[in-house]
Amino acid sequence: MNVYPNPEPQLHSEPEKGASDSNLQRNSLGGSDFVTEKKTLANSSPKLRPTFNPESESYLRELIRSLQCKICNQLLRQPLALPCGDTLCRTCIPRLHERRYISYPSQSDRKQGFTCPFEGCHGQEHSIADCSLDITLTNVLTSVEIVLSDSAFSQDSVDTSSFPSSGPGKVQPIPPDKAHIYKVFWAYRIAKDGTLPFTSDFPTPPGIEHSEGATEQEKQHFANLLARLRSDFDCQVCYCPYNSPTTTSCGHTFCKACLERVRDHSNLCPFCRKTLSPYRNISTGCGNKRLTSLVSLLYPQITADKDTQASEGEIVSEQTIPIFACAMTFPQIPMFLHIFEPRYRLMLRRAIEDGTRCFGMVAHRPGSVPPADGDFVAPFTRYGTMLYVTNLQMFPDGRSLVETMGIYRFKIISYSWQDGYPLANIERVEDIPYADEEAMEASERINGSDTDSPTQMFSHLSTQELYQRGFEFVASMRNESVGWFADRILNTYGQPPQDPAIFPFWMATLLPVNEREKYLVLVSTSVRERLKLVMVWIKAMDQKSWRTRYILHRILNRIPTIALVLITIYIFLIKGATNEDQDTQKSDEISHYFIATIIAVIAAAIAFSRF
């Protein structure tokens, strides 16, 4: 049950005669023989697209196969899209088990999972929260059912009452001009019954001695099917047939590129406004395999056009943004800038005028090259954060105060200079998928970390615990009224974020840590890794016994005040002494007062300047 020895459906496109013969023979053998046989097939013709030919049996078989469940061989019922891109019936999900050693993201439905039964997935575990009812495929199945159960296709052409539902039965011979249509309907019907093995070739129904190919009526019928299905395969963002269809965790499908564009603007599903589980499939590139195969089978011309469009489009879609080399900033964290340099004034003005209100911010790179940057040669860091201008105050002299908010992280692919500031081609930096995050957490908590890095000592902690500890550290620091978390700072940067993915960015902005350390957090694509880096900082601060230092620091700060008090006491003592000794000269008394007052004023000035 665990490993289902079946091949990818789309590989079985136009096998040579010999191959299909051997396939038939092996069908009778069944079982594990498929694996080796299909693998050779896969190697010989890996990405052959089946030619559009409704009369060809292999084409029709491929079409029906795209609607069949690999597990139960029936037509998919309540098709469930898995994160790996495969699909199975809801009822065919292997037994669910509780997933252990995972804590992030903390949703109760992520705790339930199953082992993927498909070969391509290598026994990976899927969370049930990542699997969704494929709404597009459900609609397609309904449309196909309606068209194929249409009276014109069944009753008029073929007498369905004589239909053997499964296995060979005693049926009357079918006249040759009806034979083809009969075959299609038969294949569909036995697939529906579950008696057509997923891997088998087009079945020849009993009672057919000779077929004449598709009739005009049948061709018309197929055209009807195509027309009816056409709108089911339209992406609701670009209104074109799916290009690399990608299914969200709520079951809606969009082109991969469309979904990426949507995510640039919001993380809600355009259809149902449910939060898109952010990293699912989009970045990892696992498209919906069934829909991909169906689109290329039914609308090959459109798919071919799309391919050329996509290759042309890539150049356009490569994002070019202006770069401001200044300081390190983080996503979801505000940043305040005073822009006075003429070249950056120009950059800002352009960003505002073209309506994007966005520019990229990278940090200066004074020292050696950080390992993350590789061979990137520039006076600034390779990774940065896209900033959105939330508020802008222009002064009459051209300077401006800018309030910005970090949107997403990027990596610079290449850059050039324009009017004094860099223009860069960038690539978005996304976190790893939830599934990988969970796998990492589970493996570290069970096996520990192999790497000899400072973050290793936190490997046994759950991601949620790491976050909790960081959060508690902030709370305890606030109780000690440490300057980094003073109220006015929190008013600016907000309370510590509840999202463990953002929390490390917030900490990196507020804590007095050196830029190199912060850069590690910026380039890390794993929430867990980022939290561990923050824990390293926290530990380092504890080790430096910063508490004693801090108390000492506060005492030093108070020295002027203490001095002030001492001087006042001293003046009173002098005054008392002069009162006792009436003979002392008056000028002496005045000079005492004068000196004491000056010292007091200086002390007060120092005291106030310190606080």
Next chain:
Amino acid sequence: MALPKRIIKETERLVAEPVPGIEAVPHEDNLRYFDVSIHGPAQSPYEGGVFKLELFLPEDYPMTPPKIRFLTKIYHPNIDRLGRICLDVLKANWSPALQIRTILLSIQALLGAPNPDDPLANDVAQRWKEDEPGAIATAREWTQKHAAP
């Protein structure tokens, strides 16, 4: 820049299957700019009026909502003197799965159901709350005066 396929398709469909009571015609020289007219819904103070609007599809449509403005003067708590419309789907609740057709239907529905609790024109909303029959009478009067077909 070439017009995205989506805009072409939407325009074609608007022409092929028009919505009753709503017309949207693109300008010949700018296919992103539409002249829109909406008939006031029945049983509302705007019944019998034909309201002209302008609609513009920005560069990053459908990622950002279309920009829509009433050109005909209208007395409505959610539409201000400049014709700007207070409607959630035109702002934060926009979704790329919405389209010109659905947005215009939403505006038509807004005419049928004014919402003085989320006002754009404060004076109108105030009057709507305090003296609804009076406000409706004014709306009817304005419709006859400014939106006569």
